[in-house]
Amino acid sequence: MNPKTLVILGTGGTIAGQAAQASDNIGYTAAQLGIDQLLACMPTLAGAGPFITEQVAQIDSKDMDFAVWARLAARVNHFLASPDVQGIVITHGTDTLEETAYFLQAVCQPLKPVVLTCAMRPATALAPDGPQNLLDAARVARHAGVQGVVAVCAGTVHSALDVQKTHTYKLDAFSSGDAGPIGYVEEGQLRQLRNWPQPHESRLGLGAQQRVNLPAAAADWPRVEIVMSYAGASGAVVEALLAQGVQGLVVAGTGNGTLHHALLGALLKAQAAGVKVVRATRCANGRVLATPTDLIADSQGLSPVKARVALLLACLDAAHQQQDDQDDNNQPDAPAGAVTPAPAVAPGGQGADQHQNQNDQQNERDGHRNNSLL
Ligand code: SIN
Secondary structure, three states: EEEEEEEEEEEHHHOOEEEEOHHHHHHHHOOOOOHHHHOOOOHHHHHHHOOOEEEEEEEEEHHHOOHHHHHHHHHHHHHHHOOOOEEEEEEEOOOOHHHHHHHHHHHOOOOOOOEEEOEEEEEEEOOOOHHHHHHHHHHHOOOOOOOOEEEEOEEEEOOOOEEEEEOOOOOEEEOOHOOOOOEEEEEEEEEEEOOOOOOOOOOOHHHHOOOOOOOOHHHHHOOEEEEEEOOOOOOHHHHHHHHHOOOOEEEEOOOOOOOOOHHHHHHHHHHOOOOEEEEOOOOOOOOOOOOOOOEEEEOOOHHHHHHHHHHHHHHHHHHHHHHHHHHHHHHOOOOOOOOOOOOOOOOOOOHHHHHHHHHHHHHHHHHHHOOOOO
């Protein structure tokens, strides 16, 4: 059987960066080389089977924005829907890779591999890490049985749910914290340690995002911000955000999600005013453990930046739900015996099996919706 097609999407980052000197690993400009230029020096990739490329964006990922996310999710869903596509590799900057990975897992819930990769050194470096990372990512994306969004960097495979950038300049800059990596790529061979991200895995109502329509315009996205608890913290930032109409707040608390009393007071006021509030931790490892006296929901193991993505999606989902309810109320009563249409299918349905699977998941999610902390 002929190997299926691998799709390689470029978004920029250091992997596509250029510096004036080969010895310069940090004084470079990210997102200078196109995805085809990056692949031109990698004949081994072509030998592994057919691939197609697309430049979805060309940015330093510190500047990631809603428009690029919406475009990327649309292209991922488009390619996943093709039976000829085996999987997708996305080149991305390291700085916000963990947010994009979580975002794509939440909105695309892929049953095929979607592998983000990156580099800590620019393409012009004496010893760039990008080509090996790209090669490893392609190996993972071509490996049978892989599914979900993962990140591959420095020979390590991380789940979108757990991956975090934890170092400022080392080549092995990512960690999966307590959860540990999904596996390793060792001389081209995948050594798998635990399960791939599952579409129904639910954290903060992650699984409930299936029907979210992503707005194309940044102005149409909800306002969700992150605040932090620290010595001498006050409620001033939260009050200012509340006055500006913030819809969601993630607080990066100390230790097990504890909050300075002044900040807590302001957050409870915001919560009472209808703002969705979630407590994460500023600790790099461990998750916030719930207690019976908690006044603010914990982030269910999500880091502050991922909890923010979950809140963004929850706000979009709530708006969508409200619109559905309004539309239902405006509908004339259905005649007796009328057939209820099938539930909405994900924007990126991936073939008939995936559709059935996703309809089942939708029912499960509707059940989860009531249990969701959001
Ligand atoms: C970026 O995130 O685009 C720049 C930094 C990097 O890729 O390491």
